[in-house]
Structure formats: C-alpha cells, structure tokens
C-alpha cells in the first residue's frame with residue numbers, strides 16, 4: 001500500500017539524497033545524518049541528529065523513527081525514544097535521538113544512514129468516560145500474571 005508524502009529538503013540537507021526504501025518491499029525509509037561535522041557518541045551518551053528534512057504527513061498517518069538493526073547489533077547504537085513519533089501536523093525538522101549503548105565511542109558522519117522512518121496509519125480515540133469498565137476473565141492481571 002502506498003501513500004504520498006510531502007517532503008522538503010532543508011538548506012543543510014539539500015545535497016543529500018532523499019530517503020529511500022532500500023529494497024522493493026522495505027517498510028522503512030532510511031534517514032541520513034545531515035551533520036556539518038562528525039559527532040562522537042561516547043558510550044552511554046546520546047545526541048539529537050538532524051536529518052535535513054521536514055515532512056507533511058496526510059491526516060490519519062504518523063511516521064515512526066526506528067533504529068537500524070545493523071547499528072544496534074554491531075555497535076549498540078539505537079534510537080533512544082524508539083519508536084519516535086512524527087505527528088501529521090509537525091512541520092519542523094525530523095531529528096533522530098541516537099544513543100550509544102555499546103562499549104566503544106561511535107562516530108556519526110554526514111550522510112550516514114542512522115535510522116529508518118516507517119509511515120503508519122493512526123487512529124485518534126474518542127474518549128468515553130465511564131464509572132465501571134466491562135468485566136473480563138483477565139481482569140487486572142498483568143505483568144507476568146499468566147506465567148513465564
């Protein structure tokens with residue numbers, strides 16, 4: 001299924017290619033770092049990485065900013081707030097909060113693919129406040145109540 005997405009390259013990202021699906025049926029558009037200078041992520045630290053892009057999603061959709069498994073598996077580098085949420089009414093720059101959970105410093109360089117953006121439908125809930133909720137057999141059991 002496809003949906004059209006308005007995307008704008010910001011001045012500091014104008015020379016970078018647009019994000020792209022890396023295979024025919026890929027779910028995520030890879031996002032690149034639009035950095036002027038490399039950023040060193042020491043172990044246990046995070047950084048807000050610009051992508052040089054802003055987008056206008058159609059109403060009823062969100063974009064999720066997710067880690068790339070290669071960076072996570074090889075370097076322990078992931079997206080801190082995964083999945084990051086891009087609201088349909090956000091017009092600012094898409095940014096990625098990278099965190100280094102590995103043991104070695106990791107250097108992020110310009111044009112490096114740092115995360116991926118998945119476009120997904122969202123429902124907004126219409127809240128209906130009640131005094132009592134419908135009963136279920138689970139009830140308030142959770143957090144391992146069914147065993148390991």
Ligand SMILES: O=c1ccn([C@H]2C[C@H](O)[C@@H](COP(=O)(O)OP(=O)(O)OP(=O)(O)O)O2)c(=O)[nH]1
Nearest residue numbers: 065081084085086087088090093094095096097
């Ligand atoms: O990984 C992310 C997460 C968010 N955003 C942008 C788009 C999103 O629409 C906006 C707000 O994000 P969110 O709602 O997660 O953050 P908040 O802390 O609740 O900020 P706000 O009060 O602006 O909603 O920030 C990003 O660029 N990258």
Ligand SMILES: [Mg+2]
Nearest residue numbers: 085086087090
């Ligand atoms: Mg918010």
